[in-house]
Amino acid sequence: MPRRITSALILASTLGLNACNESPGTSESPAGTIIVSSTRTATASPDVEWALHGLNGAETRFSPLTDINNDNVERLGLDWYFDYPTHRGLEATPLVVDGVIYTTGAWSMVFAHDARSGELLWFYDPEVPREWAVHLCCDAVNRGVAYRDDKLFFGTLDGRLIALEASNGSVLWSKQTTDKSRPYSITGAPRIVGDKVVIGNGGSEFGVRGFVSAYSLADGEQMWRFYTVPGNPEEGFESPAMARAAKTWDGGEWWEIGGGGTVWDSMAYDPELNLLYIGVGNGAPWNQQIRSPDGGDNLFLSSIVALNPDDGSYVWHYQTTPGESWDYTATQHLILTELDIAGQQRKVIMQAPKNGFFYVLDRVTGELLSAEPYAAVTWASHVDMETGRPVEKPAARYKGAMSGLQLPGPIGGHNWHPMSYNPNTGLVYIPKQDVPWVFATEADFRYRKGYWNTGTDNRVASLPDDPAIRDAVLGAVKGSIVAWDPVAGAPRWEVEHAGPWNGGMLSTAGNLLFQGNAEGELVAYGAEDGERLWAFDAQTGIVAPPVTYRIDGEQYIAVVAGWGGALALVGGEALTAGPKPNRSRLLVFRMGGDKSLPKIAPERLVFDPPVLEGSPDQIEDGKRLYLTYCVFCHGDAAVGGGVIPDLRTLNTEGHQQWDGIVLGGLHWQNGMVGFADELSGEQSRNIQHYVIERAHRALAQTGQGAEQHDSDE
Ligand code: CA
Numbered sequence: 001m002p003r004r005i006t007s008a009l010i011l012a013s014t015l016g017l018n019a020c021n022e023s024p025g026t027s028e029s030p031a032g033t034i035i036v037s038s039t040r041t042a043t044a045s046p047d048v049e050w051a052l053h054g055l056n057g058a059e060t061r062f063s064p065l066t067d068i069n070n071d072n073v074e075r076l077g078l079d080w081y082f083d084y085p086t087h088r089g090l091e092a093t094p095l096v097v098d099g100v101i102y103t104t105g106a107w108s109m110v111f112a113h114d115a116r117s118g119e120l121l122w123f124y125d126p127e128v129p130r131e132w133a134v135h136l137c138c139d140a141v142n143r144g145v146a147y148r149d150d151k152l153f154f155g156t157l158d159g160r161l162i163a164l165e166a167s168n169g170s171v172l173w174s175k176q177t178t179d180k181s182r183p184y185s186i187t188g189a190p191r192i193v194g195d196k197v198v199i200g201n202g203g204s205e206f207g208v209r210g211f212v213s214a215y216s217l218a219d220g221e222q223m224w225r226f227y228t229v230p231g232n233p234e235e236g237f238e239s240p241a242m243a244r245a246a247k248t249w250d251g252g253e254w255w256e257i258g259g260g261g262t263v264w265d266s267m268a269y270d271p272e273l274n275l276l277y278i279g280v281g282n283g284a285p286w287n288q289q290i291r292s293p294d295g296g297d298n299l300f301l302s303s304i305v306a307l308n309p310d311d312g313s314y315v316w317h318y319q320t321t322p323g324e325s326w327d328y329t330a331t332q333h334l335i336l337t338e339l340d341i342a343g344q345q346r347k348v349i350m351q352a353p354k355n356g357f358f359y360v361l362d363r364v365t366g367e368l369l370s371a372e373p374y375a376a377v378t379w380a381s382h383v384d385m386e387t388g389r390p391v392e393k394p395a396a397r398y399k400g401a402m403s404g405l406q407l408p409g410p411i412g413g414h415n416w417h418p419m420s421y422n423p424n425t426g427l428v429y430i431p432k433q434d435v436p437w438v439f440a441t442e443a444d445f446r447y448r449k450g451y452w453n454t455g456t457d458n459r460v461a462s463l464p465d466d467p468a469i470r471d472a473v474l475g476a477v478k479g480s481i482v483a484w485d486p487v488a489g490a491p492r493w494e495v496e497h498a499g500p501w502n503g504g505m506l507s508t509a510g511n512l513l514f515q516g517n518a519e520g521e522l523v524a525y526g527a528e529d530g531e532r533l534w535a536f537d538a539q540t541g542i543v544a545p546p547v548t549y550r551i552d553g554e555q556y557i558a559v560v561a562g563w564g565g566a567l568a569l570v571g572g573e574a575l576t577a578g579p580k581p582n583r584s585r586l587l588v589f590r591m592g593g594d595k596s597l598p599k600i601a602p603e604r605l606v607f608d609p610p611v612l613e614g615s616p617d618q619i620e621d622g623k624r625l626y627l628t629y630c631v632f633c634h635g636d637a638a639v640g641g642g643v644i645p646d647l648r649t650l651n652t653e654g655h656q657q658w659d660g661i662v663l664g665g666l667h668w669q670n671g672m673v674g675f676a677d678e679l680s681g682e683q684s685r686n687i688q689h690y691v692i693e694r695a696h697r698a699l700a701q702t703g704q705g706a707e708q709h710d711s712d713e
Contacts, residue, residue, distance in 0.1 A: 048549060053191065070533060126162060139564045143189045258284045261280050266333050276309040334350070498576050575641050648691065649695075
């Protein structure tokens, strides 16, 4: 039974955390007090709760529950909600075990709620140093915990793997899984295989070498580690797989920057075959001409790799993007099922990686069964089924010239947002997007240790001011649900969204499909035809995947709402749903639920910049520096995405602190460290000139202020 946690009370007070749900029987608690209930049920069974990241080992995110279905979903309503004390992106899949819902929030915090009432039972803050944010490509996010035998396991942004007692959140063990002298981070959920917990990491954009490791559930002892890319050949290889991989890296000193290949999100485990599948990320740097200038496939970048989970040894691999040069990770959601292909029942693994092709592989052998484009693809004409390799278009490798407007861009035709495979409809639902990009080699590239190192010139990718080009680029930006038939290798239908970066998917045997979106809704669709059946205004963009569970005969739908993640930060005007402020909440729905969210006042962006004094040369230099150091958190062309304050709204008083913030790190507690070791005073000033110029441009376009896209008018 849960008990009252003194440390949680202190932390709650520190964070201003309130048990602010409105469910019956839960009184609004005084600040700093958490009422811990004793209402856990011990009767729940695994098939109606949500105990594994992907619901089941096959990671289908298809629930057999039918109480909520396409005939009655219109009566679905909010049952309770809980406000979290942070304002960064929420990407977690909550787990529901024995009547308790466990989820993670920003900065790797863990929360446990009574899954019926929403009461906060305990929470745990690993106190990630906020200055580590300078090493995060994609917001201070976490995608969830793993559960086994009354223990929870989760990773932290600074590379720890922590085991907690599920009943009260106390720490059982904590391991540093990464070299802290390198800019590693963990955002993905661990997976449990036998007596081990497996975790990868991220950081390729900043320069790391990817690996995945297994630790003993009991005490956190490291059991094995599989590197995904070779280190310096002169130092020898950790495994035969690395000796083999090194033969595919030609020229260069990739090990100085790290080579990349981080396993930052998806894994799947087949207990019958005893194979662990991992999705491997992009190269570090992206640009192969710098990383491995004489070419080669650069194994195991952008690959699905099958490992023996007993010892972490290599079994087979399939590389989706040989010689990766575009951030085309294969870390995307991996789903296991059986499909009838050409009259034969095959055990398959399916993935829609960033590169735009949907892959079906035989998961026993790694044989390619099909690869068809699920998104707009301009970099390759097709995947050759004889060789298993994509047939690239000549301009794609940006050798000596720009790539032209390329699709997919680095954000991918599909990113981390989980898909769902519904065996009743035979469809895989893909949160698909088209976000173009222009690639060019960064002239005079030098390795900036700990900072962004992609070897690409972001100026050519920044949205141009020329209205004709802007409109053409923005016209190519799209987002949708693609209902993909993996046997036919073709879409069956598609639901268009206003723009990209929409939430993960859930489908159910109630013939329903749930997804949150960038515009701030949670929507239910018919699973067979995509008909829109129900929607809820969540007041903030949703990127996380919904889950469902049943307790005491009542089915619930839950989702963490809270706009954020990579494109929410960097997107600028590509975010066609507009800047929607992050409001971080756990939302839980049931039939007849009648709660509502508090009304919100529309927020306005007010532009009141100081006088523009920078010369065109200074502004241009500032733009170059902004697009090197600032863009990945503060947004393309200094247009904020609603997560981090829009720099264009900085007024004269704010600008007086500029050097203190940019060089001195005044706002380090928010993750904004000082850049004095990288930028001179003159460079800091030039970035300031650029931001002021952007603010004047916004002022001229919008007058006194642009209304944000809040639904509450
Ligand atoms: Ca990447």
